[in-house]
Every structure is written in structure tokens, then in C-alpha cells.
Amino acid sequence: MKYEAFNRQIIKLVGGKKNIKAVVHCMTRLRFTLVDDKKAQTDKIKNMDGVIDVVNNDVAYQIIVGTHVTDVYDELVDMLGMTSSNELTNNDEGKKKNPVKAVMDVVSESMTPLLPPIICAGLLAALLSIVSLTGLISDSSSTYKIFDTVREAVFFFLPVLMAMSASKRLGVDPYLGVTLAVTIVSQSINGVKGLNLFGVPLPQITYANSFIPILLALWFMGYVTKFVKKIVPDKVQYFFTPLLIMVIMIPATLMVFGPLGFYFGEGIVGFFNLLMKYVGSWLVMMLYSALQPFIVMFGAGNFIMPIVASLIATEGYDPAFISSCTISDIAVGGAMLGYFLRAKKNSKQKQLFGTVTLSAIFGVTEPAIYGVFVKYRRPFVAVMIGGGLGGLFAGLTGVKAYSVAWGLFGLPSYIGKGNFTNLWLMVSAVIISFVGAAIAAYMLGIPVDSEDSEQILENDKKDITINENGLRAVPLKSVVTGNLIQLSEVNDKAFSSGGLGKGIAIQPTENNIYSPINGTVSVVFPTKHAIGINGDNGEEILIHIGIDTVQLEGKYFDLNIKQGDIVKAGQQIGKVDFKKIKEAGYDITTMVVVTNADDYTDVIPSENKQVNNSDSSMNIVLG
Incomplete structure (x- = not known):
């Protein structure tokens, strides 16, 4: 398996298999629904080779890996032992969930698998338009109609596709979910006028080309399934459970959830039509x-x-x-x-x-x-x-x-x-x-961080020193007063292995944090434990305060900078209560890493054992 090592690390860093409730993918990202988002080690995932970024919000925990995501996902599914594209074999019943987040999860994860056939239908329609206009195929020919039927079928049977996608996610047997979907789009029910059930008249509803009615019905069907399984004895569940579920769901769908979903969909369309009519589609x-x-x-x-x-x-x-x-x-x-x-x-x-x-x-x-x-x-x-x-x-x-x-x-x-x-x-x-x-x-223009380093060197040489061998170097001041140690001695493999770049580490003895270089703040993590600075000569500096301190969620950190601020070497940019962090059980070792070290001749740590904010902690050799 090409991505086995990559996926194994992903599973570990998101909190293990037991922390993964569901996972789907879109064009470039893996979209996880995690039992507990806080267990995911987002910083470490972001630093993995092959990961572009991580987005964690109310929709899902999303790891962006690129357009080869399908291959990664297919292997991930096998490694996780998933029973379908939307559900793992673990169980989180009884866990309280944010209802808004739950709805967003279901809609997002159910729509994602439907995109390939929908996009296929759209591109096929475009292709048919071209070939018919060129005269290669007449739009009245059987060939044209056969291929155009693919486009029509995708939207006509949208409830069936939605049932396939959402059933497992909502705790429904997928075959029963599809059975319900094909029933409501059948010619006996779909768009038929004058139907009644047990003498109760049913509204005339076109279920084809829609998905909201079947999605609402499947949601209810999940609860019906749990209820039926509780009341039917185990010995006869194989025969009677599907029967009872469908006997309950057909009336519920046609009388309640079908009309509710239909009119809700009509309301959405009506709202946007009104918006475009009275405000303007241009806006x-x-x-x-x-x-x-x-x-x-x-x-x-x-x-x-x-x-x-x-x-x-x-x-x-x-x-x-x-x-x-x-x-x-x-x-x-x-x-x-x-x-x-x-x-x-x-x-x-x-x-x-x-x-x-x-x-x-x-x-x-x-x-x-x-x-x-x-x-x-x-x-x-x-x-x-x-x-x-x-x-x-x-x-x-x-x-x-x-x-x-x-x-x-x-x-x-x-x-x-x-x-x-x-x-x-x-x-x-x-x-x-x-x-x-x-x-x-x-x-x-491109912000000055690495665009024209040669021109920068000519225009701003005040930060550059030249040693006895004629080598040019940029000195970095210490970010904190303390004892300087080698990066290889840090108790974090991401740093000690050099995987994040070359640099140094300091065991702080004071609380003030300083900028090591002249430049622009590129990022300040919400948890305040990590800061990125792009130096005026193209250096990309990462300051990581403590190990695993992301879990403190900003507690004991007081920074006075934000993304986009201009800073000078030796300027105080914040204060950290290292004593309380240490009492909370965290390693306070602070790492300073040149993440684009490969762009330079070398990064040489200072030989000093103790440093303060006016001392040089390392030198970036430009050549």
C-alpha cells in the first residue's frame, strides 16, 4: 500500500481509530468526524510531509492532502476497517452532540459522494452540446438521447443516490433506505394526483430530482430502526424487522417527511428567487x-x-x-x-x-x-x-x-x-x-520574504555580517533568556530529528519573549504557543514555546503581536508564565527553527551556553 505509512501516522495523530467516528473525502481533503476534536494533534499533522493544511471547524476535521486524496482515502478505509464510506465499526451512542454541527456533518458528508455523478452529468451535457452543434450527432438521434438519459437519470434518481450515501451515516440499512427511495420515485407515487392512504388524501408531490424529503425520512428511519430492533425478538428479527420498518416508514414519509421536505425545498428555491428578483442576482x-x-x-x-x-x-x-x-x-x-x-x-x-x-x-x-x-x-x-x-x-x-x-x-x-x-x-x-x-x-506583488533575496541583500545589509572567511550570515537574537541546548536534545522528535528545519532550543529562565529578527509576523497560532516570522532577508522562523503546550489553549500566554505586524530584532513580543506551565506538567523548552534552512548554506547555533535577548543564538549562513 503506497500510503500505508502516511495513513498510519494520520490515524495516530487524530487520536486513534476509536476517536474516528466517520471519514469521507472531497476533491483534495479527508473529512473526519471525530469523537473528540481535542485529541487530534493538529500541529503535528500540519507538519507531516504530504499534508497541505488542516481545517477544524463545525463542519468536520479536514486534512488537505491534494488531488490524489482518493488513493489515500481508499487505503485509509481498508486500514480503519470501515463498514461503509460513512461509518466505522465503533459506536458512540449516548454522546451528546451539537445539533447544528450534527446537521452540517450529515449534509456535507452525504453530498460529497454525490459530486462525481453530478459533475459527470454536467460535463456530459456540455459534451453533448458541442457534438450536436458540430453536426456529428443530431439531438434527435437515438445515440444523443441515450447519452442524455445519463444526465436526466442522475437528477431524476437523486433521492436514490442520496439514500445510498446517507443511509449508513444515519443508522439505516442501505438496502432499506434505497427501497424507500425507489418507492417514492416510482410512477405509482411520484407526482401522482389524487392518492390517499388509509382514506387520508396525500398532496401531489414530485419526489424525483429532490433530496430533502428522503434525507428527512432517512433521519427518522434511523430512530425507527432502533425502536423496532428493541421490540422484535432476536429469533425473528431477520424476517420482521425490515417489514415493520417499511410499514412504519411508508406512511410517515408520504404523510409527514415527504411533504415537509418538499415544501422546505420549495421554500429554499423561493427565497433565492425572491432575493434575485428584488435584490438582484448580480449582488x-x-x-x-x-x-x-x-x-x-x-x-x-x-x-x-x-x-x-x-x-x-x-x-x-x-x-x-x-x-x-x-x-x-x-x-x-x-x-x-x-x-x-x-x-x-x-x-x-x-x-x-x-x-x-x-x-x-x-x-x-x-x-x-x-x-x-x-x-x-x-x-x-x-x-x-x-x-x-x-x-x-x-x-x-x-x-x-x-x-x-x-x-x-x-x-x-x-x-x-x-x-x-x-x-x-x-x-x-x-x-x-x-x-x-x-x-x-x-x-x-509578493510580500518580501523570499522573492528577490539577492536584491534584498544589496538594499539592506545592516542585518548581515561577514566573517573572516568572507561568508555572509544573518545573526538571530535569542527569543528568551535562558540556557541554550542543541535541537537534537529536545524531547520532541518533530524538532530533534531536524524534520522541521535547523535551529536551537532554549530552556527559559525568564518570562519575556523577544523577536529574534527583523521581519513580519506571518502567523500567531490561536493557542499562542507558536509564532511564525518572515525575516527581511527571506528567513522563515518558527518559535515554538514549550512541548505539547497547544493543549493549554493559550492559558499562561500573553502575546502583544498579531499576524501582519512588523517586528524588530530584540523587540519584546510577549510574556509567558513558564513557572505555571511547568507546574501544569509541561516541558517549557522553547524551540527556534529556520523552516526554510535548505535555502541557505548552513544554520550554525551559538557556542554560548547561556543567552539573553541581546545575544546571538544562531547564525544563518548565506554563503
Whole structure:
């Protein structure tokens, strides 16, 4: 197994198999539902080779690994011994859960497996539009109709697909869940007028092309399943449990959950139609196109899919969201092209920017967002400018998405029923977003951290020393007064192995924390135990205060800096009560690491045994 070692480490760092309730994946990330999020060692996971970033919010515990996530996930499933794509063999009954988080978990994890067939249907519709317009296949031919049936079937049988995806997650036998779904979409029930059950008239409801009614029914079916299993003797459960469940669920679905879900879906569509009618689709599209990278970053990108599915099922098109997704994705690609053109000398940066440019244009933006946007921040502004302009244009001109297909390959689906005007307007919106974001990113520029180190050395030599051998070096002052020790002596393999970079460690004897270098604060962890500083000469410095002190959640830490602040070497940036941390049972050893040490000739620790904030703790040799 190619990813066995990687997955084994992931399982360990998220708290072990018993801490994993469920796991699914999307295009670039593993989405865990953990029993206790606090058991996951997020910092260590972020530092693993092959992990782009970790996002932990009310949706899920998400580990971003890249577009090869499917291969990683398949091996992870085998190693965990999962009984399905949504449930492990462990049990957490009786555990109190946040109801909002529970709903978000179910919707997100149930929609994710449905994306491949939905995207397939969208791209197939785009392909059929092209071949029919070229005259290769007539839209009245049997060949065209057969392939178009795939697209129609995906949405018509959406309740069945949802039942397959959500049943195990909601504690339902998947075959019974699918049985309920195919029953309500059958021609005897779906959209039939004048039905009654036990003499009670039933509303005329079209269950096909929807998913909310079956999702609500499956939720209730989970409770019914538990109840029936308790009252039916073990010896006859095989025969009577399925029967009783279906006898209860058919009336409950047709009388309660079906109508409730149908009208709820109609309400969602009605709300957005009113919003677009009286406020304007231009505002919705402009805001979503501008802000989608933030939505993706928080792992909530899939939450528009239920709305999109409802809109396409009822209106025949989506007037806002899928178009906005494509416009925003292309804007991300434009921003990365702007950075690619701006990075003149740094070959590593050019390679990174070029790679993520292509993936964003094709509809996968996570590598750009987590690999570049989070680090440099300015591309967010570029996408807000470019994406906002493109979304505004698309909204004002009434662009519509006739199927679920985003990115460059999804553009032909905007032809619709021969509507070339809609296609050209969408292409224009995409060009506006791409060019606008590229120009904005180029003008905003790359923050000075490693772009033109040679020019930096010429312009700012006050931090650079030259020894007797003619080697140039940047001295780093001590971050805290104390006893200096070798990094290899630290009781944390992530640091002692040198895996995070070269550096030193200090056993503090005072509480004040100082900046070791002139630069910009790149990150301050919410728990305040770790600080990142990008030096003026391109150095990337990580200050890690104590070992496992992330568990203190900021207690005993008092920092007076925030992300983006400019700091000077020797400047006090905070205070830490090391005595109380030590009394709480934690190792107070403080590590200072040059995380991009490979970019330099060497990192040499000071020979001093004791250091204070005015002393040099190590030197970065530039060559």
C-alpha cells in the first residue's frame, strides 16, 4: 500500500481509530468526524510531509492532502476497517452532540459522494452540446438521447443516490433506505394526483430530482430502526424487522417527511428567487465569486450543492452559484498567473505558482488556497477584485448554468438549448475575472520574504555580517533568556530529528519573549504557543514555546503581536508564565527553527551556553 505509512501516522495523530467516528473525502481533503476534536494533534499533522493544511471547524476535521486524496482515502478505509464510506465499526451512542454541527456533518458528508455523478452529468451535457452543434450527432438521434438519459437519470434518481450515501451515516440499512427511495420515485407515487392512504388524501408531490424529503425520512428511519430492533425478538428479527420498518416508514414519509421536505425545498428555491428578483442576482454572484476562496478555506464549499440541485430541478437552471464557482476558480488561476509573472528569480516559487494556476483553472483551487493564499494573503484581495468584477458582469447580464459543471471544461454546458449568447457572456465573465485577478495580483506583488533575496541583500545589509572567511550570515537574537541546548536534545522528535528545519532550543529562565529578527509576523497560532516570522532577508522562523503546550489553549500566554505586524530584532513580543506551565506538567523548552534552512548554506547555533535577548543564538549562513 503506497500510503500505508502516511495513513498510519494520520490515524495516530487524530487520536486513534476509536476517536474516528466517520471519514469521507472531497476533491483534495479527508473529512473526519471525530469523537473528540481535542485529541487530534493538529500541529503535528500540519507538519507531516504530504499534508497541505488542516481545517477544524463545525463542519468536520479536514486534512488537505491534494488531488490524489482518493488513493489515500481508499487505503485509509481498508486500514480503519470501515463498514461503509460513512461509518466505522465503533459506536458512540449516548454522546451528546451539537445539533447544528450534527446537521452540517450529515449534509456535507452525504453530498460529497454525490459530486462525481453530478459533475459527470454536467460535463456530459456540455459534451453533448458541442457534438450536436458540430453536426456529428443530431439531438434527435437515438445515440444523443441515450447519452442524455445519463444526465436526466442522475437528477431524476437523486433521492436514490442520496439514500445510498446517507443511509449508513444515519443508522439505516442501505438496502432499506434505497427501497424507500425507489418507492417514492416510482410512477405509482411520484407526482401522482389524487392518492390517499388509509382514506387520508396525500398532496401531489414530485419526489424525483429532490433530496430533502428522503434525507428527512432517512433521519427518522434511523430512530425507527432502533425502536423496532428493541421490540422484535432476536429469533425473528431477520424476517420482521425490515417489514415493520417499511410499514412504519411508508406512511410517515408520504404523510409527514415527504411533504415537509418538499415544501422546505420549495421554500429554499423561493427565497433565492425572491432575493434575485428584488435584490438582484448580480449582488449574489458578485459576493459569492469574490468570497468563495474563504468559503473553501473553511471547508463549507459543498453547502451550495443542495441549493443548486433544487434550483436546477425546479427551474431548469442555476441563476447564480455554479457560474460564481467557475468565475471564482478562474480568478484564483488568474491571481496565481500574476504571481507567476511577478516571481522573476525564485524558481521554486515560479514552479509552485505555475502548478496551482493550472489546477485552479480546471476547478481545483485548494492547492492554491492552502499552498499560496494562506501564506501570502494578498491573492485573496486579487480574487475579490477579479472574481467580484466577473461575478458582477455575469449577474448583470443574466448568465445561467444549465448543469453542474465548473472550471474550464464546464463552459460548453452554458450553451444550453442552443443559447450561444449565454455561453459568450459566461466566457466574457470568466475572462474579466481571470485578467482582473492577474493584474491585481501582479500589482499587489509578493510580500518580501523570499522573492528577490539577492536584491534584498544589496538594499539592506545592516542585518548581515561577514566573517573572516568572507561568508555572509544573518545573526538571530535569542527569543528568551535562558540556557541554550542543541535541537537534537529536545524531547520532541518533530524538532530533534531536524524534520522541521535547523535551529536551537532554549530552556527559559525568564518570562519575556523577544523577536529574534527583523521581519513580519506571518502567523500567531490561536493557542499562542507558536509564532511564525518572515525575516527581511527571506528567513522563515518558527518559535515554538514549550512541548505539547497547544493543549493549554493559550492559558499562561500573553502575546502583544498579531499576524501582519512588523517586528524588530530584540523587540519584546510577549510574556509567558513558564513557572505555571511547568507546574501544569509541561516541558517549557522553547524551540527556534529556520523552516526554510535548505535555502541557505548552513544554520550554525551559538557556542554560548547561556543567552539573553541581546545575544546571538544562531547564525544563518548565506554563503
